[in-house]
Amino acid sequence: MFRRSQWRLFAAAFVLALALPIAAACGGDDDDTAGSTPEPAxxxxxxxxxxxxxxxxxxxxxxxxxxxxxxxxxxxxxxxxxxxxxxxxxxxxxxxxxxxxxxxxxxxxxxxxxxxxxxxxxxxxxxxxxxxxxxxxxxxxxxxxxxxxxxxxxxxxxxxxxxxxxxxxxxxxxxxxxxxxxxxNPDVICALDYVKEKAENPDPNVVILDARTQAEYAGADVRAARGGHVPNAVNLDWQLSLTESDPKVWKPAEQLRAQFEKAGITKDSQVIVYCQTGVRAAHSLFTLRLVGLGQGNRLYDGSWAEWGNAKDTPIQQ
Structure with a gap:
């Protein structure tokens, strides 16, 4: 018969035998992931x-x-x-x-x-x-x-x-x-002719994004010779990327992606962004890159200051 001390040794060995495969499956000291760097930000x-x-x-x-x-x-x-x-x-x-x-x-x-x-x-x-x-x-x-x-x-x-x-x-x-x-880098900027071609020949993979206020987009707030927006452009005010409470910081990624996707922007879209002078548009471009949406995105630097003051550019309201 086993003595009490022998039973204790037997039980300890049995528990250890069960624990070893569990530890291996979870990545113990001998696992390749031991001592790995923390998860990326x-x-x-x-x-x-x-x-x-x-x-x-x-x-x-x-x-x-x-x-x-x-x-x-x-x-x-x-x-x-x-x-x-x-x-x-x-x-x-x-x-x-x-x-x-x-x-x-x-x-x-x-x-x-x-x-x-x-x-x-x-x-x-x-x-x-x-x-x-x-x-x-x-x-x-x-x-x-x-x-x-x-x-x-x-x-x-x-x-x-x-x-x-x-x-x-x-x-x-x-x-x-x-x-x-x-x-x-000419691949991150575009001029009027490029935007005009994309506006007049809509491409499902190209989104023209107006980062101004809804009033500017609709032509109610006119800051050039003419008011309105580039034909086929969608509107998403740059300020919607930030929290409402002060100090304002960027919204969580999930919320930002949902806003852009609602505007028709996906990971595979090419996004052309404009505003009045290219400042607000840069904010939207930054946010798009922050959350990983769009590819080959460009800033129309002349923006509405150029488009709205030109005599031969088409306008929607």
Whole structure:
């Protein structure tokens, strides 16, 4: 007969034998997944490209990095009144070309301005504005258009930073000028003729997105010689990408995708976005990339300022 101690040993061995295959199936120490890196951020946020956003708590821990340039694109008086430590200031007016005011600042001039702020191609750039991301995404798009590989926009901007009682300074940093090599990417921009061709010859795979208000889209709010919208364009106000409560941040990915899909935009669509001057449109383009919708998306930079003032462009109301 077994002694009591022998029964205990037998029971322990039996339990261990049962546990080993379960542990193996779940990925124990000998499993290939042991010690693997955490799930990517998109598994948590649902965003296709979560690194396009910089959360304020993340940024607060990055300010001492020498390979990071933080850019404030608010009004100059707001920057002077207090800004994120180490942030440099970029003028909103210097996002359009000073001579050809409808389209993006020319390549050589932007390279000069970016370099003067210490921006070079190898450094990560983080941009913030008052809070909505409107101007920050416009600068994001210009940097993207000129080939910068790593640019983030602060989610909630300065409004969120300030509400969280984070450090603010009036000290203007000393900038070491850098060399930014600007290489324009024609695949992320389009001109009037391209939009006109797509509007007059509808393609089920192409969506023309009007990022203005519904009143502008309908022609009730006229901000050019004529009011209305590009024929066959759909309307989705850029502001609907943000939460209603302050500080405003981007809505969860699921909500954003639902809004765009309701407007007929899918992962396989090519989206042409316009607004009045290409600023709000850049915000919508940023959001589309954030959630992974559309392919080959383009910004019509002349937007309604060009289309609505032209004499021979078709208009719907």
């Amino acid at each position: 998109d598994a948590v946020t649902g965003y296709a490209e979560p690194d396009l956003l910089a959360e304020t708590d993340w940024l607060a821990n990055q300010l001492n990095r020498t390979d990071l340039v933080v850019v404030d694109i608010r009004k100059k008086e707001a920057y002077d009144a207090g800004h994120i430590p180490g942030a440099v200031w970029y003028d909103q007016a210097a996002l359009k070309d000073p001579d050809e005011k409808l389209y993006v600042i020319r390549e050589s001039l932007f390279a000069e301005k970016a370099g003067a702020l210490g921006i070079e191609n190898q450094k990560e750039v983080v941009i913030y504005d008052d809070g909505t991301g409107l101007w920050a995404t416009r600068l994001w798009w210009v940097l993207d258009y000129y080939g910068h590989p790593k640019v983030r926009v602060v989610n909630g901007g300065f409004a969120k930073w300030e509400k969280e009682d984070r450090q603010v300074t009036k000290e203007v940093p000393t900038v070491q000028p850098a060399t930014f090599v600007a290489r324009a």
